[in-house]
Amino acid sequence: MSDEKPAAKAPAAQPKSPAPAAVRLESVLSKRGYLSFAVLLALSVAIVPILNGLPPDSALHLPDYLVTLFGKFFCFATVAVAMDLLWGYAGILSLGHGVFFALGGYAMGMYLMLAIGDAGVYRSKLPDFMVFLDWKELPWFWKPFDNFLVACLAAMLVPGLLAYCFGFFAFRSRIRGVYFSIITQALTFALMLLFFRNETALGGNNGLTNFKEIYGYSLHEQGTKLMLYMLSAAGLFVAFLIARFVTTSKAGRVLRAIRDEESRTMFAGYNPTNYKLFVYTLSAVICGFAGALYVPQVGIINPSELQPSNSIEMAIWVAVGGRGSLIGAPIGAFVVNGAKSWFTVAMPEFWLYVLGALFIAVTLFLPQGLVGALERVRVKK
Amino acid sequence: MKIRIPTILVGVLGLIAGACKGPSAGTSPAPAESAKAPDAALAPAPAETAASETGPIKVGILHSLSGTMAISETSLKDVALMTIEQINQAGGVLKRKLEPVVVDPASNWPLFAEKARELIQKEKVSVVFGCWTSVSRKSVLPVFEELNGLLFYPVQYEGEESSYNVFYTGAAPNQQAIPAVEYLMGAKGGGAKKWVLLGTDYVYPRTTNKILRYFLTSKGVPEANIMEKYTPFGHSDYQTIVADVKKFAAGTPTAVVSTINGDSNVPFYKELANQGLKASDIPVVAFSVGEEELRGIDTKPLVGHLAAWNYFMSIDTPENKKFIADWKAYAKAKNLPDADKRVTNDPMEATYIGIKMWAQAAEQAGTTNIDAVRQAIGYQTVKAPSGFVISMDAKNHHLHKPVFIAEVKADGQFQVVEKTEGPIRAQAWSPFIPESSKKVADWTFPWVCGNCTEAKFKSEAAVAAAEPAAK
């Protein structure tokens, strides 16, 4: 965390020739870093299934509903890493990342919808809502989603493609800062309206739901849920590693340079557009991946995921955790969502106060987020 | 490239530990119960079941208290709490108190599913009362079916559904929409020849309008005389649409069937009034506008527009008087905002009936076991505030409900102009939709299916023959 600033100030200190990827992996994390990474990975992936597997009357038993809940949190944490990569390292605050998350979710949702086959309400090959609306055949863009692998790929490629196109125009015309935040907000708002329409053929307001199975496994089985949980947990670590790989590379340093002083970087001979475009697209792909894992776990995807407020919340996870560290962001996602889950039960009337106060307090008193605060405490000692 | 390992380790571990503890810290009795379970462990029954046979009965309430749906759902939460309080004052159920567990799914559909799971698995509630929108119901439905929970859904909806785990206490389309349209077709209602089907773009209006379209064509209304229009959620500018309706209606008796949802009603009615569309010229019948929604509207220009429900606050019966008095007293006692002006409406009555029915059924079954209670709920009857004896249909899990059609009065209340002779049976599957017309919802033997075209069991004899073979 402390190494960001100097690196940003000294783009000249970059190595002359980038090392091959295999060698580069060594510099992504330190030895101790890799060690703790492995420990954490093992812990996250394994501990929940183990605790869940304990007999129900054991004090340490983890109830089933918490497995899905944690799975959901890990998906959010993955999104937070993607946000941090973009905001913390490139200084681009996107308030439309819900779009990519939702697109990934929809891609997976479409597969899951088709996987229902004719076990739906109307016993038709078509998804129920299409029968409802008197459609006679599957719209063309639904057809490829019959295939699980295609759906998985699309869950990442579609958000990536959209991000690439949108980013291409936005960054080329040098839209930055607040303007970028606002037009990404408009993007998510426009897509929300689009997806709300029943004619869009994505289920309208209800979205896609009532899934039965994924890749042949029933979604109601605890085993499938544990599997999805473990995938989500592992997904976070993969995303983290990718993000870390990017930020420790030369491109990462250029990005930080752009964040801190865009014009100067440009004069130094770098084209900010390409770097920004790359990181924006990558971030969208990671979000799409998280969305695809999220949907089978919560069992529904609908346009409310595209509400501007959802995307703002994503930014808030990063702010709460602390940006520019890649570690703070997922922590922020856990803290905010954990608080939300808890307070909506413990004090349903007042949880918005708690949440609101948390945002104000963090931005006001912890500009570096929770991780930054921890760091400061540690340094003081 | 140094990462401060201890910091991270401590942080993340602490976090995981915190998250594990977090949600369960809200109500500590659950682990405590299982901790003091040694004596129960000797008994054949598992610890949790033993614990849940004594002490208060937990009842889940799953209504949004924040977000866009809070406007409608908060009063359902309040009326549910009131009914539970009444039952407790009368001695509870099975000599045990009911303990409401209120959660806030915040108008967020995935959160509905999460909270439903939490209520059933963590809180181990015996029944859940909740949901308003179709999408929230669709979102929790798989959870209730997977975990074998019990949900009472209190709002009028589009039908086309019957779940083993859900009891529908709101109206199906044939208990609301079709009688209203029949009324407007008749001489009394103005003999409408042209129809405007106006709704918010989501599944309830779409389905209702689909059913109505089939119904209208079956009555000989040509397609050209039906205009169907949808607006997005939260649409607030109805200038163009009202002008279009006027243009469409020119010179012919026309009625508007509005399935406009929630917040959009105020701008719609305001525009209607300001553009001078009177109820005597073009009546608007709404299926989502009740007393609660009219509280936010200046009703003077709306006099004469219609609504169709299974209950109105203005219905003059002793049961209703008591219901309203109880509600007002409760609102006052609990210091709810604007307590003296609180009104009752159809979904509130449906919530009330649902809780009463569940309590009766649990009493009758002698247990809160979900399978036993579900069997007992069918055929339960309750003398409802509407003045009718309402019964639950054991076959399709819907209530038999009377239908009232009423006109808006200047004081924000309704004046009933037409009602059915008695309660009508709900049609879970609309006979007017070709794909649904052959479907049967019947959870009794030999069908045991909410969505079938033939019975699951052929006949008793066939089952008897199959049973020994299976053994």
Place this chain on the structure above:
Amino acid sequence: MPKLFAKILLLCALFAAFSSPARADQLSEDLRALNSSDRGKVESAVNSILARRDAQALSILVALLDDQLQVDAAGNAYRVAEDGSVTVLSPGAPPKPENGKPPLVDNQLRRTLEPAIASLRLTSPDKDVRLEAAEDLAKRRNDELAPVVRKALSVEKDSEVKAKLELALAPLDLSGTDVALKLRALHAIEASADPNFKPDVERVLERTPSGEFVEKNPEVRLAADSAKAAIELRALWFGLIGHLFYGLSLGSVLLLAALGLAITFGLMRVINMAHGELLMIGAYSTYVVQKAFQSYLPDHSDWYLVFSIPVAFVVSAAIGVLLERSVIRFFYGRPLETLLCTWGISLILIQTVRLIFGAQNVTVANPSFIAGGVELLPGFVLTYSRVAVILFAAVVVAFVWFMLQRTPLGLHVRAVTQNRAMAASMGISTRRVDMWTFGIGSGVAGLGGVALSQLGNVGPELGQGYIVDSFMVVVLGGVGKLAGTLAGAFGLGIVNKLLEPVAGAVLGKIAILVFIILFIQRRPQGIFALKGRAAEVS
């Protein structure tokens, strides 16, 4: 309306002399029948009262239509107004009704009553009353009243009223056989160009399946052709004018919603996500003022709106100042953090309002002087509340412009936003200027809330619906330029309304958003770009 009522009362007085006691018994019988639960009886009672065709019948029927009639056990009629004042409608009855029962009025009855009352008014000596009655009759076809209308037409002198009466008779005349009457009807329709008569005209032009005209007379067909053309031309024009007006009114709504933001975001660069909530607070202030008027000054309750304008401004401005002092001032120069922090503030404000006023919407009634509208021409209604909002938007813009351009505070604000350091070194207290600017911006948002309360619902989530639109308007117009905000709002409003009939409400809105996104990418500085260095500061 009160004036009209006075005239009717005068009519009553004129006719009072004619009412004979012999018919009085029949009348009280009919009046009692009004309270019958048998709708058939009620209907025949109304017809029987109508058949009297005198002033007393008129005043009784008017009271019935207004839902203010009460009938006591003896069959005496009273008009009991909302404020409780009683007018005795039956001569010789006691001054107050005893156990008076209001008869139920439903649509069915209203449909009988409205043309009936109009036909009674046709004999009024006052031209305006007759004209209005004739218009009513033209709007609501009722063949049973045709003889009465014909009689009135034969004695009518005023050409305006005559035209309306001819129009009222047109559908009946067109389905008759008299060619002269048909031509008269078609000319009347052509002159009015009222789209309500289009189906009647089209019926004249119908052909049988074998291709022959149903109407044999070519002269009538010719007249029908030109009447149809007139209606269609009118419809085209008013469609266009209508869309422009709707666009203008939507634009002024957007403008009012965005103007406050144009100050806080445009000038101060504070990304105020709680801006929507300031609108909401303005709307709730209106509600509170209305409530206060209803309980303390019920006679002048219409004036609450005028009074609520300063109240909403002050309340929102005060909350704005409070926010600025307590939180936002720590974030100057860190726009993205401001965004998150103000988002938290907005959550808190929403929940606070929800806990105080309840989650339900609250009623804000249009005062009578802006309720309703004037049907400028058939098919196009200019609603007063929309006109009022457009005017109000103009006033608020003028106010903001004056504040910024013609006051010392405005000078300081402009100085600070253009060059903070320089302004500070010239002795301007930048902190105080920040506070006031933010306060004024918030206050203007509150004014927007007053306007929104007249058009839509007032609930805790009111502001959430406008926040994205507000930002769009400001960004599209060009940050930091009042004229840009103006152009952005009206441009969006009008384009939106022109697109809506073509593409539908949803697609229209999506198209607009896509257009904005593309536009900003072409011209990141908005329609009105700031020149020079100011544009680079963001």
